[in-house]
Amino acid sequence: MTLRVLAAMSGGVDSAVAAARAAEAGHDVTGVHLALAKNPQSYRTGARGCCTVEDSRDARRAADVIGIPFYVWDMAEEFDRDVVQDFVSEYAAGRTPNPCLRCNEKIKFAAVLDRAVALGFDAVCTGHHVRKAGGRLRRSVDDAKDQSYVLAVLTREQIAHAMFPLGDCTKAEVRAEADRRGLAVADKPDSHDICFIADGDTAGFLNGRLGSEPGPIVDQSGEVLGTHNGAHAFTVGQRRGLHLGGAVDRRYVLSIEPVNNTVTVGPREALAVDEIVAERPVWSGCEPPAEPLACTVQLRAHGEVHPCRAWQREGRLVVRLDEPATGVARGQAAVLYDGDVVLGSATIAETSRRAEAAAAG
Amino acid sequence: MVYLDHAATTPVRPEVVADMTAEFGELGNASSLHGAGRRARRVVEEAREAVAASLGATPNEVVFTGGGTEADNLAVKGLYWARHGADPARRRILVSAVEHHAVLDPARWMADHQGAVYEELPVDAGGRVDPAALRAAIERDPADVALVSVMWANNEVGTVQPVPELAAVAREYAIPFHTDAVQAVGVLDLDFAASGVSAMTVTGHKIGGPVGAGALLLARGVDPVPVLHGGGQEREVRSGTLMTPLLRGFGTAVRLAAAERTAHAAELAGLRDELVAAVRRAVPDVRLNGHPTDRLPGIAHLSFPGCEGDALLMLLDARGIACSTGSACSAGVAQPSHVLLAMGADPETANGSLRFSLGRGSGQADVKALAEAVGPAVERARAARARRR
Numbered sequence: 039m040t041l042r043v044l045a046a047m048s049g050g051v052d053s054a055v056a057a058a059r060a061a062e063a064g065h066d067v068t069g070v071h072l073a074l075a076k077n078p079q080s081y082r083t084g085a086r087g088c089c090t091v092e093d094s095r096d097a098r099r100a101a102d103v104i105g106i107p108f109y110v111w112d113m114a115e116e117f118d119r120d121v122v123q124d125f126v127s128e129y130a131a132g133r134t135p136n137p138c139l140r141c142n143e144k145i146k147f148a149a150v151l152d153r154a155v156a157l158g159f160d161a162v163c164t165g166h167h168v169r170k171a172g173g174r175l176r177r178s179v180d181d182a183k184d185q186s187y188v189l190a191v192l193t194r195e196q197i198a199h200a201m202f203p204l205g206d207c208t209k210a211e212v213r214a215e216a217d218r219r220g221l222a223v224a225d226k227p228d229s230h231d232i233c234f235i236a237d238g239d240t241a242g243f244l245n246g247r248l249g250s251e252p253g254p255i256v257d258q259s260g261e262v263l264g265t266h267n268g269a270h271a272f273t274v275g276q277r278r279g280l281h282l283g284g285a286v287d288r289r290y291v292l293s294i295e296p297v298n299n300t301v302t303v304g305p306r307e308a309l310a311v312d313e314i315v316a317e318r319p320v321w322s323g324c325e326p327p328a329e330p331l332a333c334t335v336q337l338r339a340h341g342e343v344h345p346c347r348a349w350q351r352e353g354r355l356v357v358r359l360d361e362p363a364t365g366v367a368r369g370q371a372a373v374l375y376d377g378d379v380v381l382g383s384a385t386i387a388e389t390s391r392r393a394e395a396a397a398a399g
Numbered sequence: 400m401v402y403l404d405h406a407a408t409t410p411v412r413p414e415v416v417a418d419m420t421a422e423f424g425e426l427g428n429a430s431s432l433h434g435a436g437r438r439a440r441r442v443v444e445e446a447r448e449a450v451a452a453s454l455g456a457t458p459n460e461v462v463f464t465g466g467g468t469e470a471d472n473l474a475v476k477g478l479y480w481a482r483h484g485a486d487p488a489r490r491r492i493l494v495s496a497v498e499h500h501a502v503l504d505p506a507r508w509m510a511d512h513q514g515a516v517y518e519e520l521p522v523d524a525g526g527r528v529d530p531a532a533l534r535a536a537i538e539r540d541p542a543d544v545a546l547v548s549v550m551w552a553n554n555e556v557g558t559v560q561p562v563p564e565l566a567a568v569a570r571e572y573a574i575p576f577h578t579d580a581v582q583a584v585g586v587l588d589l590d591f592a593a594s595g596v597s598a599m600t601v602t603g604h605k606i607g608g609p610v611g612a613g614a615l616l617l618a619r620g621v622d623p624v625p626v627l628h629g630g631g632q633e634r635e636v637r638s639g640t641l642m643t644p645l646l647r648g649f650g651t652a653v654r655l656a657a658a659e660r661t662a663h664a665a666e667l668a669g670l671r672d673e674l675v676a677a678v679r680r681a682v683p684d685v686r687l688n689g690h691p692t693d694r695l696p697g698i699a700h701l702s703f704p705g706c707e708g709d710a711l712l713m714l715l716d717a718r719g720i721a722c723s724t725g726s727a728c729s730a731g732v733a734q735p736s737h738v739l740l741a742m743g744a745d746p747e748t749a750n751g752s753l754r755f756s757l758g759r760g761s762g763q764a765d766v767k768a769l770a771e772a773v774g775p776a777v778e779r780a781r782a783a784r785a786r787r788r
Contacts, residue, residue: 068713109713116787149787156783157710 041160043067043201046146047100047108049093051216051223052165052204054100058219059203060163061104067163069101069108072150074117075234090236100221111153113145120144122234126247129270132294133369136339137232139188142166147196161201165212169205173197174323177378180208187339190373190383194322241271253299255280258292258308266301269294275309275365290364310362313392316355316372316384323374323381326350330358333381336373337366348374355384362391401720401768403674405605405758406554406582406698412607412759414655415648419609422644429641430632439643446650450614453657454601455590462615462633463646467581467602469626470615471501473637474577474598475548477623479509482545482575484624489545491516493536495528495560496741501600502548502579503737515545519741525690526558526742533568541572551580551599552587555725555738555754556689557698559587566595575621581605581613585656586664586696597621601653603645607759608652612645667757668696670766674755675699677770682777688739688752697757702744706751706780707787714776715753720769723754751784 043065045057061067071094094110101108121140128135151162166185167178173194178184192200204212209228216224235243250268257263264282266272271279276291280303289303314337319326330347335357337344345360357372366389374381427439444458451458464470475492482489492506496519510517520528520536528549537544547569552559562578569576575597583589585606591599598621602613615637617623622636629638656663678701679685686702703711708724715722725736735749744752755769 068717107713107716109709111709152786153710153783156786157714157779 041065041201042158043161043163044150044154044159045069045106045163046150047071047097048165048229049090049096049100049223049226050165050229051221051226052167052209052212054097054104054165054221054223055212055216055219056163056165056201056203057101057106058104058215058221060201061106063203067104067106068159069097069104069106070150071097071108071110072113072117072145073110074113074121074145096223096226100223103220103222111150113149116149117141117145117234120149125232125234126244128369129244130248130296131369132269132296134273134367135369136188136371137234138339139191139371142189143191147192147200151196151199155199161199163201163203165204166202167204167209168202170197170200170202171379175380176205177375177380178205183209186375186378186380187336187341187371187373190322190380191320191371192322193320197322241268244268244270251299253301255282255301255303257289258302258304263289263303269296269299269301272301274367306364309364309366311364311366311389311391312359312362313390314355314357314359314366314372314386315388316357317387319350319353319355319382319384321350321382323376323379326382331374331381334375335359336375337363337386338370343375346374354387355382358392401765403755403757403761403765403769404721404723405761406754406756407723408604408610409607409758410760411604411609411648412652412655415608415651418651419644419648422647425643427643429643430630439641442643442647443641446646449650449654450601453653454584454599454616455592455594456616457592459634460591460616460618462617462637463641463649464613464615464633464637465611465639465642466604466613467499467579467600468501469637470600470602470613471499471548471577471579472505473615473623473626474600475502475505475546476509476626477636478546478575478577478598478621479513479515480624481622483515486542488543490514491518491540491544493518493520493533493544493547495520495522495549497522497526497553497555497558497738498548498550499554499579499581502550502577506548516543520547520549522558522741524743525693526553526556526688526738527690527693528560528565530561530564530568533565537568537572537574541574544572544574546575546577548577548579551578551583551589552695553689553738554582555698555736556700556742557582557695558690559583559693559695561693562596563594566597569597570595582695582698584653585660586667588660589657591616591618598623603649603652606652606656608649609645612642612649614649663759664696667761670757670761670763671696671699673763674757674766674769675701677766678773681770681774686748688742688744697761699755699757700752701755702739702748702752703777703780704748704751705784706777707784708751708753710780710783711751711753711776714779715769715772718768718772718776720772723756725752725754 043060047053047069098108125135125137167183168186169176177186231238254262255264272291292304293302327349330349334343335346346357348357371383373383427435429439429443447458447461451461492515494506509515566576577598578596579600581602584601597618599616604610627638688700735746739749
């Protein structure tokens with residue numbers, strides 16, 4: 039069946055090949071570059087961004103080569119409100135957000151998809167490395183590039199309107215195919231960092247938005263070990279940048295309390311948690327389990343998977359890990375999998391160590 | 400294709416293609432002293448005479464440029480430098496708020512980098528500059544005005560300015576007056592000498608000539624400081640090897656445009672009125688922008704309440720209909736038109752507007768195709784706009 043497909047084209051190699059594949063499959067494809075910054079930078083500076091003028095030109099050129107119409111959609115207002123401001127306020131609340139996930143949830147598969155459907159499109163096609171299987175999301179065959187973690191927040195309705203042509207091949211294959219198709223972006227470097235922080239200095243960006251107030255670094259007993267220059271520069275599990283001196287090395291950030299601007303540190307063992315409560319669950323791969331369901335959970339992007347039992351209780355997701363995990367930060371997503379199929383996703387709100395487990399361990 | 404974007408560029412006329420094709424086969428630099436050079440020089444000078452005769456100028460008033468943007472830059476920067484150099488008190492650049500970016504941006508750049516003072520002349524709801532407003536602006540300090548620039552006709556909404564009256568005001572104070580007449584050639588009665596302007600920008604590709612050839616007409620005694628320095632080919636004001644084939648095509652295009660002007664303008668105006676009426680039948684609340692009477696015959700600029708112009712453009716493009724939302728920024732994002740904002744429109748109305756522009760080859764079939772496509776497109780675009788928070 040020929041679908042009217044809107045291909046979101048970032049100017050990178052993945053979305054260019056995805057659009058080419060959709061067009062080759064016989065769909066009626068239109069390329070759209072999302073302008074996400076009000077004042078796009080003219081040139082790349084250091085770390086790669088997503089919305090430079092140069093990226094827009096690369097996307098346009100790829101669309102020319104594929105032979106599809108191309109437009110730029112201005113999504114800067116939505117992006118600033120739903121992704122950038124959300125990012126800042128999450129950090130201000132002591133949580134560690136994932137802006138790529140938020141962009142998929144609120145921009146690519148919400149604002150863009152809504153507009154596309156209203157304008158007569160059937161689907162939004164992206165270059166994400168993920169597969170669709172029976173209406174559910176499945177990990178890419180390329181483990182290292184798999185992006186199911188940042189897409190697991192999509193509802194079944196959103197997945198139904200999504201097209202992911204790249205899930206069945208590796209990044210190396212995508213690059214080779216781009217080269218074969220004459221797409222100049224074949225050798226373009228991967229983007230890794232947060233697109234709206236072009237220089238990669240997240241702490242500096244947050245300081246600029248939130249200001250930086252020095253505050254105490256304390257241990258679990260409350261004893262002051264040192265001073266920090268702004269609590270939002272820290273993430274749970276972080277060890278570097280504490281500057282506590284040799285006597286108290288091997289300390290990790292355990293928690294960040296923005297209200298009293300305090301960073302609590304402790305030994306690595308104290309990071310271990312095995313019970314997680316997460317908010318706003320989205321179940322795209324199964325019905326919300328009322329009883330504990332044996333599955334696996336991933337707790338950060340490119341993180342390992344942990345065997346667990348998970349169920350929904352009073353609208354929240356409860357996850358009990360079989361073995362404790364470390365570096366679990368509030369604000370990140372807990373994504374449940376059955377093998378390589380996504381079951382659901384929720385935002386981590388609380389973490390703890392079960393008393394009996396702690397006593398036994 | 401239903402091409403309704405002639406104000407962006409219009410097909411090159413077959414006569415022009417023939418002339419340029421012949422000329423591309425010839426050899427010679429118009430500045431060379433030998434036979435081949437003299438032959439090229441003759442072609443260039445014949446083109447110059449054609450442009451001058453068609454526009455009410457003398458041949459030595461025609462300075463060829465690479466197009467409208469270059470001519471506008473030469474006028475704004477060059478006249479500022481000349482006037483400021485003669486008297487450092489002259490720092491103000493008065494431009495209408497609805498100028499093309501080729502005038503606005505050089506003027507703003509001069510303010511940001513060269514110590515000029517940038518001042519916009521307001522326009523009324525129809526987009527016109529009142530000569531009294533120009534007089535009031537000059538009167539605030541007649542001694543500090545370096546130049547005035549007001550376009551002959553607006554490229555977005557098509558409003559025609561009272562250029563002779565405005566030029567007369569500037570002349571009273573002996574201030575040079577530049578006008579960008581790029582959209583006026585071939586449809587309005589342009590007489591450089593009679594208009595009283597000091598400098599006038601024209602270009603080839605809006606009238607069936609090639610892209611890359613234009614001219615700045617400069618009245619005797621108006622001597623801008625050069626922007627391009629080099630061989631001094633054009634009156635020492637503009638350097639660069641004369642592009643003989645393009646200039647030959649440009650000369651032919653200007654000559655034909657002037658000769659056919661009256662009939663062509665009447666034909667366009669009739670078709671434009673049909674287009675507006677047809678769109679209004681499909682979309683009753685559509686609004687026609689620009690001046691009700693003093694307007695270009697080939698431009699219909701319409702606001703579609705509740706729509707985003709870029710969505711409408713895409714939907715029409717998908718049906719093979721080409722139109723324009725106005726000026727796009729470098730990343731390709733449509734910004735609210737400064738022209739509509741200056742005319743008092745709110746940003747949402749400005750964003751929900753499209754320009755349809757007619758030219759040679761436009762006909763009833765184009766109007767019919769637009770009339771059929773515009774209703775459903777507006778409906779879709781409205782639905783999309785409504786879903787946006």
